[in-house]
Amino acid sequence: xxxxxxxxxxxxxxxxxxxxxxxxxxxxxxxxxxxxxxxxxxxxxxxxxxxxxxxxxxxxxxxxxxxxxxxxxxxxxxxxxxxxxxxxxxxxxxxxxxxxxxxxxxxxxxxxxxxxxxxxxxxxxxxxxxxxxxxxxxxxxxxxxxxxxxxxxxxxxxxxxxxxxxxxxxxxxxxxxxxxxxxxxxxxxxxxxxxxxxxxxxxxxxxxxxxxxxxxxxxxxxxxxxxxxxxxxxxxxxxxxxxxxxxxxxxxxxxxxxxxxxxxxxxxxxxxxxxxxxxxxxxxxxxxxxxxxxxxxxxxxxxxxxxxxxxxxxxxxxxxxxxxxxxxxxxxxxxxxxxxxxxxxxxxxxxxxxxxxxxxxxxxxxxxxxxxxxxxxxxxxxxxxxxxxxxxxxxxxxxxxxxxxxxxxxxxxxxxxxxxxxxxxxxxxxxxxxxxxxxxxxxxxxxxxxxxxxxxxxxxxxxxxxxxxxxxxxxxxxxxxxxxxxxxxxxxxxxxxxxxxxxxxxxxxxxxxxxxxxxxxxxxxxxxxxxxxxxxxxxxxxxxxxxxxxxxxx
Amino acid sequence: xxxxxxxxxxxxxxxxxxxxxxxxxxxxxxxxxxxxxxxxxxxxxxxxxxxxxxxxxxxxxxxxxxxxxxxxxxxxxxxxxxxxxxxxxxxxxxxxxxxxxxxxxxxxxxxxxxxxxxxxxxxxxxxxxxxxxxxxxxxxxxxxxxxxxxxxxxxxxxxxxxxxxxxxxxxxxxxxxxxxxxxxxxxxxxxxxxxxxxxxxxxxxxxxxxxxxxxxxxxxxxxxxxxxxxxxxxxxxxxxxxxxxxxxxxxxxxxxxxxxxxxxxxxxxxxxxxxxxxxxxxxxxxxxxxxxxxxxxxxxxxxxxxxxxxxxxxxxxxxxxxxxxxxxxxxxxxxxxxxxxxxxxxxxxxxxxxxxxxxxxxxxxxxxxxxxxxxxxxxxxxxxxxxxxxxxxxxxxxxxxxxxxxxxxxxxxxxxxxxxxxxxxxxx
Numbered sequence: 013x014x015x016x017x018x019x020x021x022x023x024x025x026x027x028x029x030x031x032x033x034x035x036x037x038x039x040x041x042x043x044x045x046x047x048x049x050x051x052x053x054x055x056x057x058x059x060x061x062x063x064x065x066x067x068x069x070x071x072x073x074x075x076x077x078x079x080x081x082x083x084x085x086x087x088x089x090x091x092x093x094x095x096x097x098x099x100x101x102x103x104x105x106x107x108x109x110x111x112x113x114x115x116x117x118x119x120x121x122x123x124x125x126x127x128x129x130x131x132x133x134x135x136x137x138x139x140x141x142x143x144x145x146x147x148x149x150x151x152x153x154x155x156x157x158x159x160x161x162x163x164x165x166x167x168x169x170x171x172x173x174x175x176x177x178x179x180x181x182x183x184x185x186x187x188x189x190x191x192x193x194x195x196x197x198x199x200x201x202x203x204x205x206x207x208x209x210x211x212x213x214x215x216x217x218x219x220x221x222x223x224x225x226x227x228x229x230x231x232x233x234x235x236x237x238x239x240x241x242x243x244x245x246x247x248x249x250x251x252x253x254x255x256x257x258x259x260x261x262x263x264x265x266x267x268x269x270x271x272x273x274x275x276x277x278x279x280x281x282x283x284x285x286x287x288x289x290x291x292x293x294x295x296x297x298x299x300x301x302x303x304x305x306x307x308x309x310x311x312x313x314x315x316x317x318x319x320x321x322x323x324x325x326x327x328x329x330x331x332x333x334x335x336x337x338x339x340x341x342x343x344x345x346x347x348x349x350x351x352x353x354x355x356x357x358x359x360x361x362x363x364x365x366x367x368x369x370x371x372x373x374x375x376x377x378x379x380x381x382x383x384x385x386x387x388x389x390x391x392x393x394x395x396x397x398x399x400x401x402x403x404x405x406x407x408x409x410x411x412x413x414x415x416x417x418x419x420x421x422x423x424x425x426x427x428x429x430x431x432x433x434x435x436x437x438x439x440x441x442x443x444x445x446x447x448x449x450x451x452x453x454x455x456x457x458x459x460x461x462x463x464x465x466x467x468x469x470x471x472x473x474x475x476x477x478x479x480x481x482x483x484x485x486x487x488x489x490x491x492x493x494x495x496x497x498x499x500x501x502x503x504x505x506x507x508x509x510x511x512x513x514x515x516x517x518x519x520x521x522x523x524x525x526x527x528x529x530x531x532x533x534x535x536x537x538x539x540x541x542x543x544x545x546x547x548x549x550x551x552x553x554x555x556x557x558x559x560x561x562x563x564x565x566x
Numbered sequence: 567x568x569x570x571x572x573x574x575x576x577x578x579x580x581x582x583x584x585x586x587x588x589x590x591x592x593x594x595x596x597x598x599x600x601x602x603x604x605x606x607x608x609x610x611x612x613x614x615x616x617x618x619x620x621x622x623x624x625x626x627x628x629x630x631x632x633x634x635x636x637x638x639x640x641x642x643x644x645x646x647x648x649x650x651x652x653x654x655x656x657x658x659x660x661x662x663x664x665x666x667x668x669x670x671x672x673x674x675x676x677x678x679x680x681x682x683x684x685x686x687x688x689x690x691x692x693x694x695x696x697x698x699x700x701x702x703x704x705x706x707x708x709x710x711x712x713x714x715x716x717x718x719x720x721x722x723x724x725x726x727x728x729x730x731x732x733x734x735x736x737x738x739x740x741x742x743x744x745x746x747x748x749x750x751x752x753x754x755x756x757x758x759x760x761x762x763x764x765x766x767x768x769x770x771x772x773x774x775x776x777x778x779x780x781x782x783x784x785x786x787x788x789x790x791x792x793x794x795x796x797x798x799x800x801x802x803x804x805x806x807x808x809x810x811x812x813x814x815x816x817x818x819x820x821x822x823x824x825x826x827x828x829x830x831x832x833x834x835x836x837x838x839x840x841x842x843x844x845x846x847x848x849x850x851x852x853x854x855x856x857x858x859x860x861x862x863x864x865x866x867x868x869x870x871x872x873x874x875x876x877x878x879x880x881x882x883x884x885x886x887x888x889x890x891x892x893x894x895x896x897x898x899x900x901x902x903x904x905x906x907x908x909x910x911x912x913x914x915x916x917x918x919x920x921x922x923x924x925x926x927x928x929x930x931x932x933x934x935x936x937x938x939x940x941x942x943x944x945x946x947x948x949x950x951x952x953x954x955x956x957x958x959x960x961x962x963x964x965x966x967x968x969x970x971x972x973x974x975x976x977x978x979x980x981x982x983x984x985x986x987x988x989x990x991x992x993x994x
Contacts, residue, residue: 061947089840089940138937138947139841140726143817227786235788278775285773379604387608389803393835399811411811414775484772485803489606493770493800528776533767534737 046119049076053100053118056086057093061138068141072148080152082118087145092132101132147172151180159190166193170200178204199224206232211249218252222259225267225406233260270407275525281414283521284421285483288476289494290501290513291428295469296348297499298508299445300462302356303367306374307498308491310470313347314340314477315486316381319390330395333478340474347377348470349463357462374491382488392481417479424475425514431468432510441465445508504544506554516555520544594637595630595899597622598657600668600678600689605645606770606799610878611670613829614692615640617879618667620867621886631893639663647677654678658685664899665690665889667882671798672696672740679704688901690885692878694824694847696743700958700971700979703901705908706928707885707921708878709847710956711747715794717933718822718845719748721948722792723755726820729789730761732781734797737766741796744824748794750962761789771801774808782812785819793821802826803834810838816937817841828874831942839938843947847931848880851943852917860916874942884921884929887913909974919953926971926979928956 052074055067068086071079085091085102092113093100101115101124113132117124137145146168153165166184169177178201185197198220205217221229236247236256247253289311296304318336325332351373359366398416401409432438443451444461452458480490501520505512520540527536551557599618601611622636630636639661643650650669657663658681665688669675672695682689682703694709722728733748735741745764752762763784767777785791797805802825809821822843828850831839850861860883865871889904891911896903908927912920921929930953936944958971958979971979978988 136945136947138945139817139820139843142841146817227783228788231786231788274779275776278779281775282773382604382608387604387612388832389609389800389830389834391832391834394807399838401811401813409812411775411808413807413811483804483807485800487609487800489770489800493772524773525776529780532765533771533777537768 045074045076049074049079050100050119053082054098056091056100056135057098057133061141064135064137064141065144068144068148072151078119078121080149081121083145083149085116086135086137087142087149089134089137091135093135094127095131095133100135143171147177151177154180154184159193162188162190162193163196166196166200170203173200173204199226199229203229203232206236211252214247214249214252215255218255218259222255222262225263225270227267227406230260230263230267233263267407270405274408274410275529276522277410277414279522279525280518281418281521282525283518284418285479286497286501286521287514287517288417288421288424288479289473289498290505290517291425291510292469292472292476293498294502294505294508294510294513295428295472296466297502298510298513299441300465300469301363302360302466303363303370304351304356304466304469305367305371305495306351306377306491307470307473308493308495309374309377310344310348310473310491311477311480311494312381312486312488312491313377314344314474315392315481315490316385316390316477317343317474318478318481319385319392319486322392329393330397333395333398333482336478336481337475340478341471342474344474344477345467345471348473349467351470352463352466356466357459360462374495378488378491385488387488390486392486394482398482413482417482420479424472425510428472429510437461437464441468500541500544503548504554506556509554509556512554512556519555594635595632595893596637596639596661596663598654598661598663598666598668599638599640600643600650600653600657600666601670602645602674603640603642607645607670607674609799610829611645613876614667614670614878614882616868617864617882618886620864621883623867624863625886625890631890632897632899643674647671647673650674650677651681654681654687654689655685658682658687664688664893664901665904667692667885669693670878671738673738675699675704676739686901688889688904690882690889692881692885694877696740697747697958697960698743698966700926700928700973702905702927702973702977702979704927705885705888705923706956706958707881707888709931709933710928710958711744711960712957713847713931713933713954714824714845715744715748716751716962717950717954718824718843718935719751719794721845721935722794722820722822722843725948726792727790728792728820729757730785730787730791731757731763732784732791732793733762733764734777734781734793734795735764735766736771736796736798736801737768738798741766741798744796745794747960747963750960750964754962767797767801769798769801772804774805775812778805778808778812778814781819782814785814791819793819795821795823796825797823798825802830806834806839806842815841816843822935827876827878828943829876831938832874834942836938836940836942840940842938843935844938844944845933845935846877846944847933848875848877848915848917849934849936849944849946850875851936852934852946854916854918856914856918857916880916883916884913888921888923888929905973915953921953924955925974926956926958927973928958930955 052067052070056064059067068083071083082102088105090105091100091102100118102118103113103115111129112126113129114126115124116122150165150168153161156162156165166181169181181197181200185194185201188194188197202217202220205213208214221233233256237253237260238246240246245253247256293307296302296307317340318333321336321339322329322332325335355369355373356366359369394413398413401411402415403409432441440456440461443456444458448458484490501513501517504520505516524536524540527539531539599615601615602608603612603615619638622638625631626635639657641653641657643653654666657666667690669678669691670693675691678689679701683701687703689704690707691704692707694714695706697710731752733745735745749762749764753759765777781793820841820843822845824845826844827846861875864875865873888908888911891913892904892907893899895911896907908923909925910923912922915921915932917932919932921931923929932953933950934946935948936946939945959966959969961967968983970981970983972981973979981988
């Protein structure tokens with residue numbers, strides 16, 4: 013009884029399915045090439061990675077109109093098959109991890125309803141397959157109206173210079189109008205020509221390549237100068253060898269100049285991080301003479317403020333970062349003022365007690381944050397305009413996030429100078445730090461100024477936290493890893509001197525980066541530390557020692 | 567009359583039962599948990615403490631062990647290595663715990679080792695480590711180098727065709743020893759010394775720009791290059807960020823990491839990392855009924871459906887189950903008898919296959935290699951055929967290759983086959 017009922021149910025289902033499939037047919041009639049395309053696509057389901065590689069090739073050869081969309085989806089991990097009927101779909105971008113998938117039919121490229129993620133299996137890719145897909149898709153990009161897309165396409169295709177790709181590049185180079193793409197095409201075709209049988213072809217290829225700065229070009233040219241195991245040169249022609257040697261020399265020389273520039277930039281960017289974390293301290297420690305061990309935690313609060321602002325503004329990552337700057341300043345400044353009013357003001361003139369008390373405060377702040385946000389790292393996302401590199405040429409590229417941080421440091425520094433030199437508050441701060449009794453006599457509320465000064469230094473620490481959130485982990489220990497460095501910079505630059513912190517930080521950064529390639533990061537750090545100790549031994553008041561009463565304030 | 571007598575007898579029985587019940591409640595088996603709950607390692611170790619607590623609660627639901635309830639004794643060694651030894655001593659001598667689950671970093675393990683050997687305690691260590699150690703009092707449920715590092719390098723060599731290697735690590739014992747083994751292994755496979763670049767950076771290093779640019783340069787010599795990363799903890803985030811910023815994709819120079827798992831990725835934007843590799847013995851994305859049940863149990867316990875699971879959690883799970891089985895087999899929690907019962911015991915892995923305790927106090931494990939995908943999970947792109955037995959001493963390091971560990975027949979963690987001597991517990 014039960015069995016027959018089930019059977020009937022099964023039959024009904026079958027009939028329904030039949031009806032459903034019939035109703036689809038008139039909407040889209042399958043041509044033989046469609047069927048072929050679908051069958052090839054279907055093979056992806058159970059193929060090994062090596063087989064998938066070949067299937068992708070066959071799909072690309074098929075010339076089917078939807079091949080580009082399907083392969084793009086495959087590259088971006090959006091290709092699925094339905095477990096029930098093994099039918100292949102891809103889904104709209106930006107749905108990773110969603111529980112329902114918006115399906116797209118691979119033939120018509122039209123929406124095909126949606127389904128629960130549990131009913132579908134993703135067709136996996138690996139690194140090699142993604143490379144194959146990229147070069148395959150690059151061929152489509154070669155005829156794009158957008159020059160930058162064409163440039164990327166040429167660069168992707170260069171990684172796999174087989175017969176087909178070379179042919180396509182050649183065809184493109186005869187019609188290409190954009191100069192950058194043209195140059196790229198010429199270089200890659202010259203690289204191919206380097207394997208040509210005629211010495212004259214090779215010679216003219218070198219004459220093109222010698223203006224390049226690319227590492228792979230250099231490798232290719234250097235390979236010409238090597239000897240085979242039997243003692244003969246790889247390159248048989250004397251003239252070609254000479255030309256190659258000259259080209260190698262010229263490329264190497266130019267590359268080393270650029271790599272020197274790059275190292276200096278690395279140094280400046282490391283230095284600007286040091287300056288940023290130190291200038292807040294240069295105010296609290298330098299101007300007020302307070303050893304604030306919780307300075308690092310104030311940076312951490314700034315970084316967490318960035319995180320909170322970002323979470324509060326989903327979808328506006330770039331804007332949230334800009335909003336976070338004032339927010340972090342206020343949060344850290346208020347915390348700083350609170351610390352000053354409740355603890356530090358009772359300890360002025362007693363540095364050891366201040367040190368211990370603020371160290372205690374730093375532990376309290378850490379545990380507070382750990383209790384609220386847990387000990388896990390929080391991810392602060394990078395806005396798109398901060399990721400990537402500014403490619404000045406083949407040998408010199410500068411990452412945007414570092415570039416922005418260098419600029420940011422300079423801006424913060426300039427703003428701080430303006431505040432100290434050209435505002436009433438700055439005047440009061442300088443007056444109190446130079447001569448408290450006289451300032452009081454002139455009617456300045458020195459207590460209030462102390463709180464404001466400490467708040468200013470703390471606020472700058474918060475701003476440094478915003479920058480650090482873009483470079484490193486946001487977790488409760490963030491401050492600890494930077495506190496030593498910031499004290500070093502301030503002591504090195506000369507206590508009480510903002511310019512000292514600037515020059516000292518930059519110098520430390522550049523020296524560190526210059527040493528690192530030779531000594532490794534661990535030793536470089538030790539060398540810098542030892543050099544610093546020696547320096548402080550001979551000049552205990554730092555790079556820019558205060559020389560008179562007036563210079564005390566800077 | 568008779569009725570009254572029965573009532574009194576019943577009352578007495580009831581009272582007796584109440585008392586014996588109380589006595590039972592007092593008589594628990596104490597389980598020590600020695601994971602940092604504060605300091606730098608809290609990020610990783612807190613999760614393991616929670617896993618252990620979950621396993622203990624689960625076992626108590628099943629009626630405990632040997633008719634007794636389990637009682638967790640949680641201490642916080644605060645990421646401070648000497649404090650690990652103090653806390654271990656406290657657990658073993660004051661609390662008289664039957665077993666300890668704990669430690670993460672190798673330095674913390676090295677710190678507690680003398681304590682466990684002196685007090686004859688039992689430690690289950692759940693994290694992948696550098697090998698060159700086998701103690702009578704420790705069961706290593708994480709991967710030895712031959713269960714993680716060597717298969718990963720093999721995969722890159724044979725499947726990806728890597729010819730040039732950057733061994734990038736944090737400057738401490740685990741990366742240094744692992745890289746020593748890997749370098750010996752690569753050289754034995756015919757890789758030229760100039761094609762290997764080894765570099766170390768300090769803990770928590772964040773200024774990766776020069777290193778990444780050096781890797782880029784090293785990788786542009788025309789041979790397929792890969793980075794084998796033993797970078798630990800916090801330094802990973804800025805490292806991967808810098809790779810993304812300098813536009814080194816996994817297709818160009820893949821990075822295979824031994825310390826980056828689901829938990830670490832949960833604090834990162836995974837988009838720039840797509841395709842980067844990790845070698846583990848467990849991935850959350852592996853679809854087995856055991857794993858699904860474990861993940862569900864974890865989410866229910868931690869009350870957060872977004873928390874990930876990871877490899878050291880599986881190792882903790884395996885360790886706990888092995889201990890339970892050993893106690894059941896020995897019929898007692900006496901460490902001497904439990905240690906003797908452990909070799910040969912088996913318990914299922916979460917991803918299939920069995921974890922079996924070997925005479926060298928390591929276990930058998932499957933090896934998986936995964937690629938990071940857009941949701942912060944891993945796609946498994948390679949797995950070992952069957953499980954691989956853990957080796958305490960690497961056959962590729964000249965000074966180690968004659969050394970064996972065997973606690974069943976030889977009763978020694980470092981027996982030299984040539985000199986036929988057990989060099990004693992001479993831990994480096």
